[in-house]
Amino acid sequence: MLHSPVDRVAEATPHAIAKRFRGLSDRSLAWLFVAPSIVLLLAVNIFPLIWTIRLSFTNFRVNRPNAEVEFVGLKNYISILSDKDIWLTMQATAHFLIWTLVLQVLIGFSLAYLINKKFRGNDLWTTIIVLPMMLSPAVVGNFWTFLYQPQIGLFNYAIGFLTGADPSSFSMIGDVALAPWAIVIVDTWMWTPFVMLICLAGLRSIPDSIYEAAECDRASKWRQFWTITIPLVLPFLMLAVLFRGIENFKMFDLVVQLTGGGPGSITELTSINLKREAFEKWRTGYASAYAVILFVTVFGLASIYVKALNKVKER
């Protein structure tokens, strides 16, 4: 156990001094430092999690505190996992997830590739592109409803201007066919910079010498792109995709403000559906089982994410 710096120093110092700081005991200090955080997380995350798991086997309802709480076994899980409506919200989530990822990866990577050409003033423009990312998703969703207004909205006007269509002839958030794309567009606008930044970091981590060597071998630019650039940026891209995937799987604030799940339930993503079950229908036990299913899914994805993270860290 002679690895910590203190131990090493202790070996190298005279006995009296060594004793003085050994007295504090690193071990107790470590616990003193870590414990408050762990306790807080246990209280605010783990304890509620265990509570949710327990509730998920009952028919408890918050709005009926006097009703008898019954243990119903796996019934909640079975009914959720055979419910066609919930399956549909999963598909709505999948549509949102897949298209946002495809668009963000394509646009984000292209932008990073272009910015990496190091033209004059690229820092300034990068900063401008990054701005939407840090804004409050709820407020962003809210003001995009204004931009999406038929006729008066800037978005409809721009589309009308470009395609010649009448700006009042379509409503991005009122139309069943268009609403799923409305949320994809806003999320892409907001989060493409995220993918771009990570790709840029990946591109900048590739040493020039590799390209120089390839140039000496007379590899074409096209070949260099596919055999050097893409493979070396891929771990970074994986990280970005996993992170955005997890975030969009649990997407709530942006979409709830933008479409509220409508029209009908065409943009009702999983989290919005769960919110209805838990806080509008107050089926707490049922919603808890629903929540556990989402927990496990996200937890599984998160473990893959951390693996990807460590891979990137090694670079």
Added chain:
Amino acid sequence: MTRFLDGLLHFRRGAWEMLASVLIAAGVVMLMQPFALVLYSWSFLVTLLGTVMFIIVSHFPE
């Protein structure tokens, strides 16, 4: 010899982690695919299995 065993263990952990990741990914795809209700119904079990497996095998020595 011990080094060889270490390497073997390392390889095994990697392989197991890969298998667990594949299970999790399969579970997630099953959860959200629009083709068969049966796949959706069993998705949670697959994800759960993958996740539990991941937690266990990530404690295998490197």
Added chain:
Amino acid sequence: MSSYSITEPSRRQKWFAGVLVVLYALITILPLVWIIGTSFKTPSDAIAYPPKTFFTPTVEGYVNVFTTRTRLTEEQLQAVGEPQTWYDRLVRKDGLVISGPSRFAERFTNSVIIGFGSTVLCIVLGTAAAYAFSRFKVPLKDDLLFFILSTRMMPPIAVAIPIFLMFRSLGLSDTHAGMILLYTAVNLSLSVWLLKGFIDEIPVEYEEAALIDGYTRFQAFYKVVLPQAATGIASTAIFCLIFAWNEYAFAVLLTSGNAQTAPPFIPTIIGVSGQDWPAVAAGATLFLVPVMVFTILLRKHLLRGITFGAVRK
């Protein structure tokens, strides 16, 4: 030709890349510019067709977001008398009188209190934990770190169900203390992971030297490591602040009257007759501009913050 590097893009490539990136940047910034512009329009300018690019600016939207107004009839208006202040005069043009302050200022203050409160707590707890994880042999270190990170990944709505029940039975629902605790727990993962990265970068030799000079371990942490980590702590703090500032899901589910923050409030701004877009835009502008400023300040650390310190650039 000899000084020309083969990996350096040609002038034409740079020019081409520059044009495309600038084009994207202009398109991406347009919605933000439009919202800020709309906040200075009159309601009729805001809903004009075709959309107005040039207009006479007015602060009506800002007046409206901070006040509630009532429409009065001609006689009633006469009875009220001449408007006293500049903002009275501004709304009087539309036949309205200001009937009182709106709750916007209150919600904004809540956002500030909860944002700063949770950030301070987060940094204090996070710095201590990060230091321990960085320097000491903590048992189950990797598991604890993963556990801390995974708390961040959980869907807020799913977490909100038990939190809702817990807060209710503890009397914490709709209180500042409850929200500060909750946001601290949510952001703790970020602050631990980010700060661990920053502290890892400080050479251990500094502390070793301090220890040899007779400092205790705690003094070494306090007098040597903390000043070295100052930039890292500052940028972590800004990240925590932004995330707490932006949070919506918990705020909308767990607060209503007393501790509600601005994000759930802004979408509920409605004018006297229908949706008052300039007021909504004014509320959004006041809320978003501080974040934009912080984003610009943070740009060097941005990537690090959003990847939990994994990618350092």
